[in-house]
Structure formats: structure tokens, C-alpha cells
Amino acid sequence: MALAVEMTGISKYFPSTAVQANRGVNFSAESGQVHALVGENGAGKTTLMNILYGLHQPDEGEIKINGKHVLVPTPNEAIHLGIGMVHQHFKLIPSFTVAQNILLGIEPHKYGLLRQGYENDMVRALADSFGLPVEPSEKVSNLTVGMQQRVEILKTLQRNAYILLLDEPTAVLTPQEADEFFKVLRNLAERGRTVILITHKLPEVMKVADQVTVMRHGEVIEVTSISDTNINSLAHAMVGRNIVFNKKESHVRPGEVIAEVKDLFVSSNNGAAAVMGVSFQVHKNEILGIAGVSGNGQNELTEAITGLREVDKGKVLLASLDITKAAVHERRKSGMAHIPEDRMTMGLNLQTTLDENVIVNQYRQKPYSRAGFLVAAAIRKLANSIIERFSVASAKTGEGIATLSGGNLQKLVLGRELSGNPHFIVASQPTRGLDVGSIEFVHKSLLDASRSGAGILLISVDIDEIFSLCDRIAVLYRGQIAGVLSAEDADEQKLGILMAGGNLDPAEEMTQ
Amino acid sequence: MSKSSFSKKINVLLVPVLATISGLILSSVILLLTNHSPIQAFSALVNSGFSCSKLTNCNFFQTLQLATPLILNGLSATVAFRSGMFSIGQEGQFLMGAIVAAWLGYAIHLPPVIHQIVLIAAAVLAGGMYAWIPGILKVKLNINEVITTVMMNNIAILFMSYVVNFPMNVDKGSTARSSPIDISATLPTFFQGSKWGVGFVIAIAASIIVYFYIWRSTRGYEQRMSGQSPLFARFGGIKTTRAVLRGMIISGGLAGMAGAIEVMGVHHRIMQGFSTGLGFDGVMVALLGQTHPVGVVIVGILFAGVRLGAQIGLQTFMQIPRELGGVIIALIILFVSADTFFKDVVQTTQKWLNKIFSRFRKA
Ligand SMILES: Nc1ncnc2c1ncn2[C@@H]1O[C@H](COP(=O)(O)OP(=O)(O)OP(=O)(O)O)[C@@H](O)[C@H]1O
Numbered sequence: 121m122a123l124a125v126e127m128t129g130i131s132k133y134f135p136s137t138a139v140q141a142n143r144g145v146n147f148s149a150e151s152g153q154v155h156a157l158v159g160e161n162g163a164g165k166t167t168l169m170n171i172l173y174g175l176h177q178p179d180e181g182e183i184k185i186n187g188k189h190v191l192v193p194t195p196n197e198a199i200h201l202g203i204g205m206v207h208q209h210f211k212l213i214p215s216f217t218v219a220q221n222i223l224l225g226i227e228p229h230k231y232g233l234l235r236q237g238y239e240n241d242m243v244r245a246l247a248d249s250f251g252l253p254v255e256p257s258e259k260v261s262n263l264t265v266g267m268q269q270r271v272e273i274l275k276t277l278q279r280n281a282y283i284l285l286l287d288e289p290t291a292v293l294t295p296q297e298a299d300e301f302f303k304v305l306r307n308l309a310e311r312g313r314t315v316i317l318i319t320h321k322l323p324e325v326m327k328v329a330d331q332v333t334v335m336r337h338g339e340v341i342e343v344t345s346i347s348d349t350n351i352n353s354l355a356h357a358m359v360g361r362n363i364v365f366n367k368k369e370s371h372v373r374p375g376e377v378i379a380e381v382k383d384l385f386v387s388s389n390n391g392a393a394a395v396m397g398v399s400f401q402v403h404k405n406e407i408l409g410i411a412g413v414s415g416n417g418q419n420e421l422t423e424a425i426t427g428l429r430e431v432d433k434g435k436v437l438l439a440s441l442d443i444t445k446a447a448v449h450e451r452r453k454s455g456m457a458h459i460p461e462d463r464m465t466m467g468l469n470l471q472t473t474l475d476e477n478v479i480v481n482q483y484r485q486k487p488y489s490r491a492g493f494l495v496a497a498a499i500r501k502l503a504n505s506i507i508e509r510f511s512v513a514s515a516k517t518g519e520g521i522a523t524l525s526g527g528n529l530q531k532l533v534l535g536r537e538l539s540g541n542p543h544f545i546v547a548s549q550p551t552r553g554l555d556v557g558s559i560e561f562v563h564k565s566l567l568d569a570s571r572s573g574a575g576i577l578l579i580s581v582d583i584d585e586i587f588s589l590c591d592r593i594a595v596l597y598r599g600q601i602a603g604v605l606s607a608e609d610a611d612e613q614k615l616g617i618l619m620a621g622g623n624l625d626p627a628e629e630m631t632q
Numbered sequence: 633m634s635k636s637s638f639s640k641k642i643n644v645l646l647v648p649v650l651a652t653i654s655g656l657i658l659s660s661v662i663l664l665l666t667n668h669s670p671i672q673a674f675s676a677l678v679n680s681g682f683s684c685s686k687l688t689n690c691n692f693f694q695t696l697q698l699a700t701p702l703i704l705n706g707l708s709a710t711v712a713f714r715s716g717m718f719s720i721g722q723e724g725q726f727l728m729g730a731i732v733a734a735w736l737g738y739a740i741h742l743p744p745v746i747h748q749i750v751l752i753a754a755a756v757l758a759g760g761m762y763a764w765i766p767g768i769l770k771v772k773l774n775i776n777e778v779i780t781t782v783m784m785n786n787i788a789i790l791f792m793s794y795v796v797n798f799p800m801n802v803d804k805g806s807t808a809r810s811s812p813i814d815i816s817a818t819l820p821t822f823f824q825g826s827k828w829g830v831g832f833v834i835a836i837a838a839s840i841i842v843y844f845y846i847w848r849s850t851r852g853y854e855q856r857m858s859g860q861s862p863l864f865a866r867f868g869g870i871k872t873t874r875a876v877l878r879g880m881i882i883s884g885g886l887a888g889m890a891g892a893i894e895v896m897g898v899h900h901r902i903m904q905g906f907s908t909g910l911g912f913d914g915v916m917v918a919l920l921g922q923t924h925p926v927g928v929v930i931v932g933i934l935f936a937g938v939r940l941g942a943q944i945g946l947q948t949f950m951q952i953p954r955e956l957g958g959v960i961i962a963l964i965i966l967f968v969s970a971d972t973f974f975k976d977v978v979q980t981t982q983k984w985l986n987k988i989f990s991r992f993r994k995a
């Protein structure tokens with residue numbers, strides 16, 4: 121088959137961070153195929169695709185599209201060549217509607233006037249034809265991350281891309297959503313389009329891809345077709361060692377109650393009830409998972425517990441202290457840590473230095489500040505210890521963090537949140553977009569924290585993650601707890617039923 | 633690492649220098665078109681704005697005096713911008729500070745020092761309260777601060793016109809003005825013949841305090857984080873509305889202080905036309921000075937010097953209208969605000985140099 125993309129000898133050095141992100145990379149993808157690109161955080165996958173999309177210029181190397189030598193100086197040129205890209209971090213305009221975002225720059229018009237009513241119809245038709253339903257008139261700022269991902273994908277499809285670059289498009293989709301999405305990708309490939317898929321989820325690669333390229337430290341390690349490989353050998357190629365997935369051993373007995381939510385009611389941004397009468401307890405040494413399809417009230421629940429959203433009714437207790445109305449910094453002072461779903465805009469401030477990022481939860485405390493002034497030396501020491509303990513590669517104190525890879529950013533958040541030895545940790549999608557090695561690390565850190573006495577609330581749409589970490593699993597459906605299962609009782613089928621709003625067999629419920 | 637931070641520093645300096653040079657070149661073209669020698673004109677400008685022949689007849693002292701309100705208003709804008717508020721209300725807060733200082737300057741009588749401190753404190757308070765209004769409208773009702781501060785400026789300009797014509801008006805007939813303030817309330821000057829005095833020292837002290845406050849204190853940290861990334865700040869436990877309001881009040885206080893110093897050190901009263909846009913200039917000074925106190929002081933002095941030089945050097949000695957000085961300043965501003973263009977230029981040049989050097993190394 122013909123090669124749609126052929127990149128040879130691509131090298132890229134970033135002087136600002138002194139990182140050789142790509143080193144003599146040869147990469148090619150056949151047309152009509154789904155080609156997976158995998159590798160650790162910071163391996164240079166995004167850089168390679170940014171080069172193909174005209175966002176970066178390579179120091180060396182050549183690009184051929186459909187057999188022809190091309191230069192891609194700008195994304196505009198890339199779009200012209202039929203290349204579309206969905207970025208790892210969304211580039212949507214939050215105050216615009218879904219339709220306005222999808223049609224940005226190519227709005228339908230007549231006599232120089234926009235045809236707004238028509239926009240929504242166009243988008244609805246597009247969404248239906250690809251099996252990715254969205255509400256065109258909804259504002260993007262009101263959408264869940266999963267939905268935003270969908271909008272990004274539709275935006276590319278609308279621009280008639282023949283070569284689709286997808287940078288971790290499924291990182292926030294539920295398993296069901298992801299399956300739907302793979303059908304779309306297969307469908308696109310069968311119609312002759314080329315899909316290049318960056319992902320960290322190896323089962324996905326096995327399921328959807330035809331070919332796979334593995335990168336490590338800026339170089340291509342392996343190119344094989346899917347039929348000649350398996351998950352373990354891919355994981356090995358990625359990290360250069362065998363990966364051990366930690367499983368929570370259940371010999372630690374949960375201790376006393378550390379956090380409790382009582383009959384909680386919370387509204388979403390548009391005033392609709394999002395959490396309706398949720399109650400649960402988290403014990404010391406225990407990890408309680410909140411499973412569920414995204415958009416069932418997870419965000420509102422998390423924000424209410426962590427103090428970012430007002431509670432309509434009900435109570436939140438931390439170490440038997442009523443913190444329902446407490447300010448965020450009071451909660452943090454009483455030992456709550458929060459690993460937010462969105463590390464780019466909430467977990468970190470990409471515009472400032474690493475030092476100022478690691479103290480946001482404790483800058484009021486000694487030794488980081490004294491008499492109202494920050495103590496640079498103490499902060500630097502903390503930053504260095506986080507970098508070291510959590511091996512945040514290529515991060516340096518006193519410097520910016522905007523160019524760190526996703527995995528390293530998450531390690532930084534984790535390092536900061538765990539550095540004060542919290543009693544209660546709220547972790548929301550803590551491994552979103554991370555590679556297997558980093559996931560292993562995050563899971564290990566959370567297990568360590570729970571072993572040393574912290575209670576953890578883990579909110580995740582990733583069932584595998586829930587299974588491998590949690591002692592008990594609560595399923596959130598339409599703002600209510602549809603059921604709580606202990607780790608031994610839970611299996612994929614039972615969770616699936618609860619997540620879809622079904623009831624477990626009453627006989628089974630009795631035995632619990 | 634040290635190399636990259638070094639080249640970053642070079643870029644920070646190189647960009648404004650390149651911009652200034654481009655502005656000068658374009659101004660030269662304009663001078664040539666109007667039949668003036670650019671070299672003569674610029675040397676006259678520099679000689680009059682930055683020269684000092686005698687201590688009692690020193691243009692540079694006057695430049696420093698003119699720079700004082702620019703620096704304080706520039707600091708005011710700096711604090712607001714760094715706290716995430718694009719407040720351009722310096723003009724209004726400056727006038728409110730001036731009105732209060734001028735009024736208390738003659739309405740109450742106190743011994744020296746105390747009188748001066750009371751005036752400045754009252755003006756700071758007035759400016760701060762005046763800035764608090766757009767601040768609270770923003771955090772409570774999310775009303776855009778650019779619009780409210782512009783409207784508040786207009787209110788203050790008209791209010792100033794009202795007080796000098798009616799309640800505070802003395803000697804009807806001449807231009808409307810207030811009574812002079814008590815001697816005890818005026819700020820001392822350093823040399824006879826110039827009004828350069830204690831006000832300038834206050835402005836420099838304020839720059840140093842603002843630097844330490846914004847970059848080293850926990851409250852400054854709260855304000856900067858709230859400005860850069862409100863979501864992050866809230867997530868970390870910073871009360872962002874409080875931080876933003878505090879930023880506005882401090883910003884207003886600095887502008888109000890500028891107003892008081894202008895009254896106490898220069899005019900000793902307020903009058904019709906007291907406002908010459910010094911508040912608006914502060915926004916410019918802050919932006920050109922990279923919203924950093926050091927930049928604000930440097931740009932404030934340069935700005936004042938070019939303005940004085942244009943007035944004396946160009947207008948008096950060369951019969952070039954002083955508006956041309958304004959044109960030159962505007963051109964430089966234009967080029968500096970197009971700094972991304974120069975960043976590109978600098979980066980491309982660096983890339984070229986790197987390529988040439990690496991070829992050398994290979995050979
Ligand atoms: N614009 C940039 N400036 C400087 N360094 C950069 C820039 N972009 C990326 N890097 C560095 O290049 C390396 C490769 O980054 P890249 O984003 O390509 O990794 P990745 O494989 O996509 O990782 P992830 O899976 O975490 O997204 C990283 O060390 C990163 O810090």
C-alpha cells in the first residue's frame with residue numbers, strides 16, 4: 121500500500137530546555153491504516169506530530185506526504201495538505217458554543233453574514249454521520265472533558281482531513297465511549313483515510329491499530345504490525361524493562377473514618393442538580409473508588425468535597441470536623457490533598473516557575489514563608505526534594521514548567537499534594553494521559569500513601585484503574601450512588617450494569 | 633541552563649532596544665521629510681532632556697521631577713496588571729488623590745511632617761477607594777474592569793472640573809483654581825530653581841516596596857497567582873476575590889499618591905487642566921517597562937526626558953513643533969508593543985547564528 125506519511129531522519133533539539141526531543145526519527149504510515157504511536161511521557165511523540173503539523177520546524181530531516189516531498193512551515197499548510205490534528209491539550213474556546221468552535225474560521229456565510237441557525241444543523245449532521253453526538257448550541261465551558269475531546273475530533277473531521285493526527289484522544293473517554301470511537305476510526309481507515317493515534321493505552325493499540333511505532337528518548341525503538349506483537353512486549357519496548365502493575369493487597373485493615381459525606385446535594389454550573397443525596401465514608405488506609413461514566417456528577421462531587429463549589433444541602437466531614445463551608449485553604453490545612461483532573465489549568469500554573477507551583481497549597485506555612493514573606497531557600501529545597509523523590513525528569517528549580525511533558529507535570533502535582541503527608545486525598549483521574557511507566561508510579565504513590573494511613577477517594581472513569589487500586593467501589597449514576605461493592609465482590613459486569621443505570625439482581629444484593 | 637537563561641535575559645533587553653532603534657529610524661524619516669536634520673534634532677532632544685549644566689539650572693532634575701508621577705502611575709498599573717486586572721483607571725484615581733490632597737492642604741492646619749503625612753495618607757485612601765469600586769464590580773458581578781475604569785476616569789475628570797469651578801474655587805475671573813495649600817503641606821525640593829524633590833524619593837521607595845511586595849511576599853504571590861491562573865489559585869486555597877480586590881486597592885493607592893505628590897511638590901493647588909493625562913501615561917510606562925518596577929523607573933525617566941527634550945530642545949531651539957516629540961514617543965511605543973515581531977527577528981537571527989556556528993564546529 122502507498123505511504124501517506126513518510127518522515128525520514130527527523131531531529132529536533134529544544135535549546136530552551138536542552139532536550140533532544142527527536143533524534144533521527146524515521147516514521148511512516150500507510151494510507152487506509154490506523155497507525156499507533158506509543159512511548160513514555162517525554163519520548164517525543166507530540167514533538168514529532170507537531171513537526172508533521174507545522175507547529176515546529178525540524179532541525180534535520182525530510183517529510184513526504186503521499187510520496188511527494190513537502191515543507192510544512194505552518195499548520196495552515198498542513199491543513200492544506202490534508203493533515204488534521206487533535207492536540208493533547210485542548211485548544212477550544214470555552215466561551216464559544218460547540219458549533220462555533222467546530223466551525224471556527226470556516227463559518228457558513230451568505231453575503232458576508234454568518235448563518236447561525238445553519239451552523240447548528242451542520243454540526244448536528246456531521247456529528248451524526250460519525251456517530252459522535254454532541255449538542256451544538258452548548259457552551260464548551262459547560263462540557264465535561266470527555267465531551268470536549270469529542271468536539272476537538274469533530275473539528276478536525278469537519279476540515280476534511282485525510283491524515284488525522286490524534287494526540288491521546290481517548291485519555292478521558294469511558295471504555296464504552298472509547299469503543300464507539302474506535303469504530304469511527306476503523307470506519308475512517310476503511311474509507312481510505314490515515315489515522316495516526318498517540319496513546320498510552322496498550323489494549324487500545326491492540327484493538328484498533330494496524331501498525332505500531334514505539335519511541336523512547338526521542339528515537340524509534342520498534343515498528344511492527346499488530347499481529348506480530350502483544351501488550352507485554354510493547355510495554356517492554358516502551359520503558360526498556362518489565363512493568364509490574366501494583367495491585368492493592370487487602371491485608372491492611374481499614375482504620376477509623378477519616379472523611380465522610382452525608383446526604384450531599386450539589387448543583388452544576390447551569391443550576392441543575394448534579395449530585396443528589398450522596399453519602400459515603402472513607403476510612404484510614406482505604407481507597408474508595410467512585411466509578412461511573414463521565415458527566416454523572418463526578419466533577420461537582422469532587423469540587424464540593426474540595427471546597428471549589430458550594431454545597432446546596434448535606435455535610436462534608438473531615439476527621440469528624442464539619443468542613444462543609446470551610447475555605448479551600450482551611451481544608452488543606454486540616455490535611456486534605458487534591459489531585460485534580462485537569463493538571464494544565466487547575467493543578468498547575470504554567471506561567472510561573474516550578475518553585476511557585478510547588479507551594480500553592482502550603483505557602484502560608486513555615487518554613488515556606490515567614491512574617492508574610494516567601495523564603496526562597498526553603499521553597500527551593502522543597503522543589504528539589506519533590507523533583508528527586510518523584511523523579512520529575514528535566515525539571516529544574518527556578519525555571520518554567522510549560523515545556524514539561526504530561527507525565528512529568530502530573531508527577532509534579534502528585535509530589536506537591538503528597539509532600540505534606542495528607543490524611544485524606546481526593547484524586548480525580550490521576551493517570552489521565554500518562555504512560556504505563558508513569559501510571560505504575562502514580563499507582564504506587566497512592567498505594568504508599570494509603571498504606572501509611574491516608575484515606576483516598578479515587579474518582580475515575582477507568583475501570584481498570586478502579587479495580588487495581590480500590591478496596592471498595594461506589595458507582596455514581598445520574599448524581600446518585602447506584603451501589604457500593606467491595607473489591608472482592610466487584611467484577612466488570614456488575615459495575616457495567618450499575619454504570620448504565622441498571623439494578624443488580626436483588627438476590628445478589630441480599631447477600632452483600 | 634545558565635546559557636539559556638542568559639540568552640533569555642539578552643532577549644528581554646534586546647527587544648526594547650531594537651524597538652527603540654526602529655522607532656528612531658522611522659522618526660528620522662519624518663524629520664527628513666519635514667526638512668530637519670535628524671541628527672541635530674535628536675542631539676537637541678537629548679541635550680535638553682538629559683543634560684545638566686549647573687545644579688541650579690539642570691534639565692535632568694526637571695526630567696526626574698516629571699518622571700515622578702509617571703513612575704507612581706506606572707507602578708499603579710503594574711500592580712493591577714499583575715493581579716489580573718486590566719485597570720486603566722489611574723487617571724481617575726490620580727485626580728481623586730489630587731483633589732483630596734489639595735483640599736486638606738488648605739482646609740486643615742497642622743505642623744509640617746504631620747500635615748504632609750496626613751495628606752499623602754488621605755490621597756492614598758481616596759485613590760484606593762476609588763479603585764475598589766471597579767474591583768468589587770468585577771469580582772461580585774463580573775463587570776469588565778476596562779469599561780468601568782474608563783468610565784470612572786471620566787467621572788473623576790468632570791468632578792475635578794466641578795470642584796475647581798465651584799466648591800474649592802478662589803479668585804473668580806482667572807482660570808478656575810483652588811486656594812494654595814499651606815507651606816507645611818508642601819514637599820521640599822532639593823535645589824533652588826527645580827521642583828525635583830522628596831516626591832521623587834517617595835516614588836523610588838515605592839518602586840522598591842512594590843517589588844518586594846509583589847514578588848517576595850505571600851500576599852503578592854496570592855495576587856500574581858490569581859492574576860495568572862485564577863483556577864489554579866482557587867484550587868490551591870487562595871482567596872482570589874480578596875487578592876484581586878487588594879491588588880486594585882493598592883493600585884489605586886499608588887495612583888492617589890501620585891496625585892498628592894503632584895499637588896504638594898509641583899502645583900501646590902489644583903486648577904482647571906490639572907490633568908494632562910499623567911494617569912494614562914502610567915499605563916504606557918507600565919507596559920513598556922514590562923510591568924516590572926525596575927522597568928517602570930527606567931521607562932518613566934526616559935519618557936519624561938524625551939518629553940522635556942521635545943518641548944525645550946525641539947520646540948524652543950529648533951522650531952520643530954513639540955508634537956513631533958509626541959510622534960517619536962508614539963512610534964517607539966508602537967514598535968515596542970509589536971515586540972513579538974522583534975522576538976521573531978531575534979530568534980531567527982539566533983537560529984542563523986547557531987547554524988553558522990555549528991557548521992564551523994563541524995568543519
Ligand atoms: N516547546 C518546547 N520547548 C522546549 N522543550 C520542549 C518543548 N516541547 C517539548 N519539549 C521537551 O521535549 C521532550 C519531548 O516532549 P513531547 O511532548 O514530544 O513528549 P511526549 O512523548 O508527547 O510525552 P507525553 O506522553 O507526556 O505527552 C520533553 O522532554 C519535553 O520537555
Ligand SMILES: [Mg+2]
Nearest residue numbers: 165166208526
Ligand atoms: Mg505528548
